[in-house]
Amino acid sequence: MKSIVIYYSRTGNTQYVAEVLVNKLGSGLLPLRDKKNRQGAWNYIWSGFDAIMKKRTKLEEINFDINNFDLIFLGCPNWAANIPPAMRTFLERHYWQDKKVIFFCTQESMGAERVFNNLRLLTKGAEILSEKFFNKVNSNKEASKIQIEDWLAKLSAQIRDF
Numbered sequence: 491m492k493s494i495v496i497y498y499s500r501t502g503n504t505q506y507v508a509e510v511l512v513n514k515l516g517s518g519l520l521p522l523r524d525k526k527n528r529q530g531a532w533n534y535i536w537s538g539f540d541a542i543m544k545k546r547t548k549l550e551e552i553n554f555d556i557n558n559f560d561l562i563f564l565g566c567p568n569w570a571a572n573i574p575p576a577m578r579t580f581l582e583r584h585y586w587q588d589k590k591v592i593f594f595c596t597q598e599s600m601g602a603e604r605v606f607n608n609l610r611l612l613t614k615g616a617e618i619l620s621e622k623f624f625n626k627v628n629s630n631k632e633a634s635k636i637q638i639e640d641w642l643a644k645l646s647a648q649i650r651d652f
């Protein structure tokens with residue numbers, strides 16, 4: 491049974507959660523990279539707009555076969571209570587029926603429930619084992635690490651075979 495952590499991160503918060511997970515789980519790690527420039531103030535605004543409008547994007551090429559994994563963690567930042575185009579594009583390319591998935595999201599403070607709703611819509615047929623959001627990860631990495639470890643401890647019965 492194999493697990494993988496797949497994430498998109500613009501400024502490192504979601505990447506940090508993904509890396510802590512991988513260190514604990516010993517699973518694979520797959521970052522999604524958007525070819526569109528998302529840096530800077532102007533692109534920040536466009537990114538929010540793209541997320542609200544449910545836009546797709548061009549992803550850097552990845553080598554991923556969903557059939558090789560039994561448990562898939564999916565993580566992304568909250569963008570205006572929506573999911574970033576990179577994660578949307580990735581999810582739409584795959585068939586999620588009967589996959590076991592776990593969602594995580596990072597954000598400043600609010601909107602994660604809508605992010606999870608969007609993730610659920612794009613992984614139809616999957617069995618969702620858990621959903622967890624983390625606030626302001628980069629500004630307190632030690633506290634975030636403890637939250638991540640507590641979450642994994644609660645999940646341990648469900649994920650111990652992966």
Ligand SMILES: Cc1cc2nc3c(=O)[nH]c(=O)nc-3n(C[C@H](O)[C@H](O)[C@H](O)COP(=O)(O)O)c2cc1C
Pocket residue numbers: 498499500501502503504505534535537538539566567568569570571596597598599600601626627
């Ligand atoms: C375009 C955009 C929209 C955002 N909208 C929200 C929001 O609605 N609610 C919130 O709490 N944080 C919001 N944020 C903050 C990010 O969710 C937060 O900083 C997140 O941890 C960034 O993850 P990353 O560093 O992995 O990119 C937004 C950030 C961006 C870039």
